[in-house]
Each structure stands twice: as C-alpha cells, then as structure tokens.
Amino acid sequence: MTTPLGPLARLAAALEHLSGTIDARALEGDAGTSWTARLLAKGPDAAAAKIAEEGNELAEAVIRESDDNVASEAADVIYHLMVGLRARGVPLDAVAAKLEARQGTSGIAEKASRKPE
C-alpha cells in the first residue's frame, strides 16, 4: 500500500513537474501554442511584469478573497516566479541555497545585523 503524499511532498512533486515543463518549453516551446514559450521569448522584463502583476493579485486575494482564490493566485505567482527564474537563468538550486542559509536566523535579528548604508 502506498502512503499518500503530505502537502509539502505534493508541492515538491508539482514543482518538479512544472520545472521540467518550463525547461522543455525554453528549449523547444512554440510561442504560438505555449504561454511559457511566449513569455520566455519576450525575455526577463515580460516575466518580471507578470510576477509583479500576479504578486499584487495574490496580495489582494490574501486581504479580501476566498481561500480558493488565495490558493489560485499563489499558484499563479509560483508559476510566473519559476518562469522568471528560467528567463534569468537562475537555477532553483540557488534559491534553495538562500533558503537553507537562512534556516535558524530570525528575520528580526538579520535585519538588525545589516550595516547602515
């Protein structure tokens, strides 16, 4: 009997699948039929505009919309974030490394440790 995946394992599997699809679209996607290929063909600025737009929509949803809309907008942000990283050639490993390096450091302590500019 297989144990059902927990939410994080399910998210990781979905991200793994999405990442593979985005890589495939980057290599041989058709901008006529693929949103990902179309966005990537426009370069990082187009991905950045969508990240900003979807980020605002997520913020609005968090403030005043249903749980289902919050989940939907969060999925839009994650998808466009991953396209943006691909557009810039920043590997997911690099993001994982940032998160790992922050483990155990309070955000408040980190902010207090920053040198004044």
Ligand SMILES: N=c1c2ncn([C@@H]3O[C@H](COP(=O)(O)OP(=O)(O)OP(=O)(O)O)[C@@H](O)[C@H]3O)c2ncn1[C@@H]1O[C@H](COP(=O)(O)O)[C@@H](O)[C@H]1O
């Ligand atoms: N997860 C997504 C995903 N999320 C959102 N979108 C698309 O992102 C686009 C922009 O979303 P919006 O809600 O902002 O739509 P809109 O308001 O009409 O956008 P604008 O034209 O105004 O910019 C829409 O076309 C959505 O369908 C996505 N497109 C693709 N994926 C994944 O990528 C895979 C490959 O998709 P294609 O590259 O299109 O084949 C899919 O199978 C999915 O797994």
